[in-house]
Each structure stands twice: as structure tokens, then as C-alpha cells.
Amino acid sequence: MPKGQNSLRGTLLLWLLVPTVVLLPLNAFWTYFGGITVANTAYDRSLLVSARTIAERIQLDEKKLSLELPYAALDMSDNDLGGDFYFRVTGLKREHVAGFDDFPSLPPNVPLSKAYPALVHFYDAEYRGRPVRVAALHQPVSGDAITGVALIQVAETLESRSALTHRLLIETLVQQGLLLALSVLVILFAVGRGLRPLERVRVDLERRDVQDLTPLDEAAVPSETRAFVAALNRYVVRLSKMVELRKSFIANAAHQLRTPIAVLKTQIGVAKREKDPGALGDVLAAIDDTTQSAARLANQLLSLTRAEHGLDTGASVASIDLLAMARHVGLEAVPRAMESEVDIGLDETSDKPVWIYGDAVLLQELLINLVDNAIKYAGPGSRVTIRALLEPPGRAVLEVEDNGPGIPPHEREHVCKRFYRVAGQTVAGSGLGLAIVQEIVSRHNGRLELLDASTGKGLRVRVELPVSPHV
Ligand SMILES: Nc1ncnc2c1ncn2[C@@H]1O[C@H](COP(=O)(O)OP(=O)(O)OP(=O)(O)O)[C@@H](O)[C@H]1O
Numbered sequence: 038m039p040k041g042q043n044s045l046r047g048t049l050l051l052w053l054l055v056p057t058v059v060l061l062p063l064n065a066f067w068t069y070f071g072g073i074t075v076a077n078t079a080y081d082r083s084l085l086v087s088a089r090t091i092a093e094r095i096q097l098d099e100k101k102l103s104l105e106l107p108y109a110a111l112d113m114s115d116n117d118l119g120g121d122f123y124f125r126v127t128g129l130k131r132e133h134v135a136g137f138d139d140f141p142s143l144p145p146n147v148p149l150s151k152a153y154p155a156l157v158h159f160y161d162a163e164y165r166g167r168p169v170r171v172a173a174l175h176q177p178v179s180g181d182a183i184t185g186v187a188l189i190q191v192a193e194t195l196e197s198r199s200a201l202t203h204r205l206l207i208e209t210l211v212q213q214g215l216l217l218a219l220s221v222l223v224i225l226f227a228v229g230r231g232l233r234p235l236e237r238v239r240v241d242l243e244r245r246d247v248q249d250l251t252p253l254d255e256a257a258v259p260s261e262t263r264a265f266v267a268a269l270n271r272y273v274v275r276l277s278k279m280v281e282l283r284k285s286f287i288a289n290a291a292h293q294l295r296t297p298i299a300v301l302k303t304q305i306g307v308a309k310r311e312k313d314p315g316a317l318g319d320v321l322a323a324i325d326d327t328t329q330s331a332a333r334l335a336n337q338l339l340s341l342t343r344a345e346h347g348l349d350t351g352a353s354v355a356s357i358d359l360l361a362m363a364r365h366v367g368l369e370a371v372p373r374a375m376e377s378e379v380d381i382g383l384d385e386t387s388d389k390p391v392w393i394y395g396d397a398v399l400l401q402e403l404l405i406n407l408v409d410n411a412i413k414y415a416g417p418g419s420r421v422t423i424r425a426l427l428e429p430p431g432r433a434v435l436e437v438e439d440n441g442p443g444i445p446p447h448e449r450e451h452v453c454k455r456f457y458r459v460a461g462q463t464v465a466g467s468g469l470g471l472a473i474v475q476e477i478v479s480r481h482n483g484r485l486e487l488l489d490a491s492t493g494k495g496l497r498v499r500v501e502l503p504v505s506p507h508v
């Protein structure tokens with residue numbers, strides 16, 4: 038994800054500031070040109086008024102037009118035109134009647150203005166080297182002898198118009214600039230304020246003690262972020278449950294490790310005092326047993342951690358034939374089984390390989406634990422069967438079955454918990470074997486079931502794993 042998209046503040050500022058910064062100058066542009074159009078219309082109207090004033094003073098004496106124009110009439114201050122003012126009156130036969138005789142004649146193709154009920158043209162021109170705005174008014178004249186149309190042209194230089202345009206431009210720029218600056222400030226403030234509740238959540242979380250897993254106050258945040266905080270709280274609840282489990286696991290593990298060490302200490306004390314070589318041999322054998330069970334416990338704790346966190350697994354993840362693995366583990370267990378007078382065997386109904394993709398070390402650990410339990414709990418004279426087969430559709434099944442006492446159904450949901458053992462157990466163990474099995478099965482997205490043995494008496498542990506997509 039690009040860096041900018043990570044920041045809510047950045048995204049909000051981008052989406053608010055960019056349109057504002059673009060739209061306000063656009064608005065300034067419209068305001069300015071709108072203002073110029075209005076001002077030009079007003080100036081043109083003033084020009085027309087001047088032309089009409091002149092037109093009203095045209096007199097027709099016999100066949101000749103003349104203009105009686107006092108200077109007062111030429112005072113255009115009423116119209117507030119400013120600048121220089123020129124005019125010319127042209128007679129019915131295009132002869133010069135009054136005004137400036139070098140005034141340029143009305144160019145062809147200048148359209149009639151539709152804005153006024155008069156025959157008037159407005160156009161831009163140049164006169165005496167300066168740009169001017171001209172109104173050309175056609176004035177019907179009629180007398181006894183002649184009838185026709187006189188042309189009155191009035192022009193003004195553009196100083197006042199450009200002064201006004203300039204003022205308009207400056208005012209618009211100042212106004213819109215202020216508006217822009219204010220808008221930016223308001224947006225910055227609003228975004229900061231809008232995000233403040235999230236900031237409070239952050240500060241609250243950062244100030245917390247590591248141990249503090251109390252939920253955040255959902256009511257203190259805006260409705261939009263409530264769902265987010267609620268999800269965070271649910272996560273914290275899950276986290277605290279996990280922390281609790283961890284704590285009790287560590288306490289249990291420490292307790293379990295302390296016991297054999299305490300026993301060892303006592304046994305060593307006894308050994309030190311023992312003079313009789315025969316009795317000393319017995320004590321040493323007992324010390325050996327205790328050491329072995331302590332070492333096994335330490336190994337089990339390591340296995341559990343490995344299964345949980347996938348440590349050490351990278352190298353051993355591969356395609357594995359469960360049947361070959363079952364054969365291998367079964368063979369390895371034969372000496373122990375014989376010692377316990379247990380008949381161990383592999384179910385040979387199918388000799389097809391059962392390929393799955395998984396962690397060889399962990400899966401072997403799983404099978405060893407199941408076989409170990411079966412030999413340990415089924416007891417002398419019993420029979421243990423290991424089975425690995427493919428079950429349609431796409432399931433690999435690994436089973437260890439014995440015809441021992443089995444596990445009562447109400448105990449089955451508990452025996453996979455860490456350190457849990459069925460009460461009244463006479464055989465040594467720490468209650469971690471099935472917890473390790475469960476963890477390894479979960480890591481492989483499989484399923485673990487404790488079932489009745491197919492013969493009726495005994496336990497059948499069934500592990501279902503997804504078959505390898507690679508084979
Ligand atoms: N095949 C079985 N037959 C009867 N009971 C069993 C069998 N397998 C497990 N159990 C019962 O389930 C309990 C939990 O087994 P688990 O393997 O988790 O621990 P454990 O064998 O007691 O100790 P550990 O395996 O850590 O040495 C055992 O104490 C035992 O009571």
C-alpha cells in the first residue's frame with residue numbers, strides 16, 4: 038500500500054484541500070469575469086445616454102442639420118465615465134455635421150445591439166492612437182423637405198474601465214485569497230478535531246500498563262469508530278484469554294518440572310548415605326527413571342512449543358507417505374511393546390502410499406505419542422494396530438487402535454487439554470501427549486477424533502489430514 042494511503046489524516050486533507058484549492062480560484066475567475074461583464078454593460082449604457090443627449094439636440098433647418106450643444110451637455114460627469122470623450126455627428130448624406138471630423142466612420146459588420154430599444158452599435162476601436170469604446174446611434178430625422186437617418190458616434194477612452202477592471206481584479210483576488218486561507222485553516226482544524234477521538238484511543242493504548250487488558254470505552258468514541266473499537270475489544274478479550282491460558286500453562290509446567298527435580302534431590306541424598314552396594318544400585322536405577330521422565334517432560338514441552346509456533350519446521354516440511362511413516366514408527370515401538378507384553382502391528386489391508394504434505398518431524402511426534410499411549414494404557418496382553426489409508430474424497434487417515442480399557446466418552450473432550458489425565462491413572466505421564474497431538478493436527482488443518490475401538494472395547498484415535506496436492 039502506498040504510504041499516503043496509510044494516513045487517514047493525509048487522505049482526508051488530500052480530498053478536502055485539493056478540491057478547495059482548485060475550486061476557489063475557479064470561483065475567483067468566474068466572479069472577476071462576471072463583474073467585468075456587468076461593468077461593461079453599465080459603461081455602454083452611459084455611452085448610449087450621451088449619444089441620445091446629442092441626438093436630441095440635432096436640429097433640422099430647411100435641408101441642413103445642425104447641432105446646438107452647450108458645453109454643459111458635454112459634461113459627462115453625470116455618467117461617471119471619466120477618461121476622454123469624443124463625438125461626431127454625420128448627416129443624412131454622410132456629410133460631417135458636428136464634432137471631430139477625423140473620427141473614423143462606422144465599420145461595416147458591427148452588429149446592432151439587442152440590449153436597447155434603439156438603433157445602436159457598440160464596438161471597440163482606436164482613435165488618435167488610443168483604444169476607445171464607441172457607441173454609434175442611428176437617429177431618424179424628418180422635416181418638411183427631407184427625411185433620413187443621422188449617425189451619432191460617441192467614444193470614450195478606456196482608462197476608467199481598466200481602472201475599474203483592475204480594482205475588481207485586486208478585490209476578487211484579496212477576497213478569494215482570504216477565503217482560501219480561511220477554508221484551509223478550517224479544514225485543517227476540522228480534520229484534526231474529527232480525528233481527535235482516534236488520537237485519544239491511541240494515547241489511551243500507549244499509556245497503558247502491559248498487563249492492562251481492560252476494554253476501551255466504546256461510548257467515548259464517535260459512532261463510526263465504535264465498531265472498530267468493539268472489534269479491538271473483542272480481540273483484547275481473546276488476547277487476555279490466551280494470556281490467562283499461557284499463565285496457567287507456565288505455572289503447570291513449572292510445577293511439573295519441579296516435582297522430578299525435588300524427587301531427584303531426595304534420591305541423591307539417599308544415594309549419598311547408602312553404604313550397601315546393592316541398595317545403592319536400586320537408588321541409582323530410580324534416579325535414572327526420574328531423570329528420564331524429567332527429560333521426557335522437557336522434550337514434550339519443547340514439542341508443544343514447536344507445534345504451536347512452527348519452530349524448526351521449515352526444513353522438515355515435505356511430502357510424506359503416512360503408510361511408510363506408520364511402518365517405521367511401529368517397528369521402532371516393537372521393543373517397548375514386547376516389554377509391556379503388547380502385540381503391535383500395522384494394518385496391511387491396503388499397501389497404497391498415503392501422501393500428504395506436512396511437517397515430517399511433527400507428524401512423527403504425533404504418531405509416537407499415540408502409539409506410546411496405546412502401549413501404556415492398553416496394558417499387557419492387549420493388541421495395538423496402526424493404520425494409514427486414503428479415504429475418498431481426498432482424505433488421509435491415520436489411526437491407532439487398541440483393545441485396552443479405552444477412555445469413557447465424558448472424559449474424551451478433556452484428555453486433549455494440557456496436563457489433563459484421567460483420574461486414578463497408575464502409569465506415569467504428564468498429560469501433555471494428546472495436547473501435542475491436537476496442536477500438530479490443527480497445524481496441518483486436520484481433525485482429531487477419539488472413538489470406540491472397532492471391536493467394541495478399547496480406544497481408536499483417528500486423525501484426518503488433507504491429502505497432498507503435490508502428488
Ligand atoms: N489409548 C488409551 N487408552 C486409555 N486411556 C488413554 C489412552 N490414551 C490416552 N488415555 C488417557 O488420556 C490421558 C491423557 O493422555 P496424554 O497422552 O495426553 O497424557 P499422558 O499419557 O497421561 O502423559 P504424557 O503423554 O504426557 O506422558 C491419559 O492420562 C490417559 O488417561
Ligand SMILES: [Mg+2]
Binds near residue numbers: 469
Ligand atoms: Mg501420553
